[in-house]
Amino acid sequence: MEAAREHGHDVTPFNRGLTNSSLFPGLRRLRGERARDASLLAGEAFDMVVDAAG
Numbered sequence: 513m514e515a516a517r518e519h520g521h522d523v524t525p526f527n528r529g530l531t532n533s534s535l536f537p538g539l540r541r542l543r544g545e546r547a548r549d550a551s552l553l554a555g556e557a558f559d560m561v562v563d564a565a566g
Contacts, residue, residue: 522540525539527541529541
């Protein structure tokens with residue numbers, strides 16, 4: 513994420529926010545679980561999505 517920000521990209525993490533929630537201060541964050549909270553992404557526009565789930 514930091515490399516993307518250094519290149520001028522906006523980054524919005526979407527995760528549960530349970531681990532290392534203090535990483536990357538200053539980012540807009542969306543908290544939720546992919547399986548049940550995808551509606552939180554409605555109306556959003558992203559140029560790219562990275563799903564880092566195992």
